[in-house]
Amino acid sequence: MKEETSNNSRRKFLKSFGISVGAAGVVSSFSLIGAAKAAAKKPAEMVNLLTQDGQLVQVDKNQLRPTVNEPLDELQKRGREGIPGKSFVMVIDLSKCRNARKCMSACQNHHQLRADQHHINVLQMQDADHTAPYFMPKPCQHCDNPPCTKVCPVDATFKRQDGIVLIDNERCIGCRFCIAACPYSARIFQWTEPKDAEKYKDLTYNIEANVPQKKGTVSKCLFSADRLREDKLPSCVSACPNGVYYFGDRNEDAVTNGTSGETVRFSKLIEDNAGYTLMEELGTKPRVYYLPPKNRAFEFNGDLLNEENLH
């Protein structure tokens, strides 16, 4: 299984490599660094890259930087507007989650986070004393009545027309009111200099990925808004090996499974599986839907901590 995953990521690398470097300059931002990292797992520090004029060059792995072509103003403007006509939703099938945590690491890679910083966190849940435990991936719920954006004094965190709640770390003053206001504990704060701050310091800020991260500001899950703009699924959704995530557009009533690539009707998926939202009694109106952990996709004897049951 491990073999397979690494092959997979190498294939992905080649693919994104082809798009980003080969095909005339629309460098597909942040996947490059992650992919390059995967490729460079071998002791070699040099990576082969194809330049725009078709030459194969060797580049030091450390030289690789995610690139953004648009100027800051343009990124900020389109980042605040969102993608017209879209209404993004996520569905998380709890019966399939076996705590592989590929979503967490893909997310941390994408958003330049440390291993203890979570835009998405897989929690081990148990609702009551005698109910069955389950794993619950918890990203930002992208609420339609978001308690966090309400309290922001400077409009640094906001909800845009496609439903995504973003944070602008060019504006955030670090008061952390949004962290206090979020009932899902979905937000994190950059208490110290962020991971690889030195390496990324010259990078243009991309609000849709909230990178580079900035010390003294809040960070959060963005549904990988930068990837959505390129018609890709969010990092966590694509990274899941177990088919836990569906992601799509509520306006089209279609969601795509990140593992199988299968697209299904959102309303039917929710209806057939008794989908629900987290703590709906709080009135936050989340955009992340959960399917209950029924008929698990793996052997389940009530003991989640026994790894053998899960893989």
Place this chain on the structure above:
Amino acid sequence: MNDLPKQKETNLSFEKIKKDILHPMQNHKGLELWIVFLITVISVCGWAYYIQLKDGLGVTGMRDYVSWGLYIANFVFFVAVSLVGMLISSILGLLRIDWITPISRIAEIIAVAFVAVAGLVIVLDMGRPDRVLNVMIHGRFQSPILWDVTVITTYLTVSALLLILPMIPDLAICKKELTKASPIMKKLYNILSLGYINTPEQHKHLHKMIRTLMVLIVPIGLAIHTVTSWLFAATLRNGWDTTIFGPYFVAGAFVAGSAALIIAMYFFRVNYKLQDYITDLQFDKMGKLLVAVCLVYLYFNLNEFLVPGYKMKTGDDIHLKELFYGNWAIMFWASQLLGNIIPIILLVNKKFRKPLPIMIISLFVLAGAWFKRYVIVIPTMLHPHLPIQNVPENFVHYYPSAIEISVTVLSFALVLLIITVLSKIFPVVPIVETAESKGIEVKIDA
């Protein structure tokens, strides 16, 4: 009941009042040393803040779950104490209660010092203090922080006016009498006294202005602490998500403020030798006032803890058990018992309302009030709706770091410095009002 020694028919003359009150301003040994000490503390602790600026808020004990800690608890405490200005000089002043005359200025000085530093504490807590102006540039009025900024600056302004305006006649006296004052101070007295010579017309206008401000500061004072409580009550967290936070905070603020005033009264009485002005009567009355506000606060505490404690909803259940007999029990019960219930029991006895005992009791009340704010802010953050998992051990607990404590000490030193400086350059007991209240003729030369 009122078998207190009636205020003795004093042999005070206007000259003696002037001399008694002005004397410590110029001849107080040790005051300079105290100021030097405070400035040293501020400098040393300022270095701690510099480290925080340089390395980020990671030098504090706060992490993603307890993201508001000591600073915010301290901020709430400062705002609370500052409310005494509104209680004493405004509410009691409007009711024409006369025993407050000699202590109203101390109350106003406390209000100004604490609310000014409260505003600063918020900046100390910010991750990006360099962006503080964003609050003006990009301000969203939907955010309770904007309301807080608005009411705190308004309260500071009106409190400063309520300090200075009633002082105008005294400043006219300072201008005349303080011949040894530095040229800058003389200029300050000259400017601030606005040429006041106590003509009937000036007197009338001045008192009209003061009364207007006294009315004005009531809603502002209520707003400042109500809005501060809404910073918490506007969230969906267990322990904060309650409807009585506004009045609960206001009641608690009166407790903290009254205790702070009693301590300051004692200090000035002893150090400035003002026994003839800040008399046992003031301590006795303040003791009764403290009992009254403590009882109101106790009533709110009953509502705040007993009602959810009766129902024990899932989220409240974890939170309240931690407070009642869990990790927070000592701090919770100490603040309730030592900071509220025992002081009530003691202070209903007249002998505990003498200056020294009531000052000591007030120290407990004030410390209890501080820890109460701590108990309001931090445990709630440790008990979010969803479990805290996959984070390092230090995310699950909260202990303020040495740097955080130093920066908090800095804010306290700054408050004390402001109080000290104000009481050094201004008479802490109103000269003219005291004379007027004793029926002594006031004469201010042009």
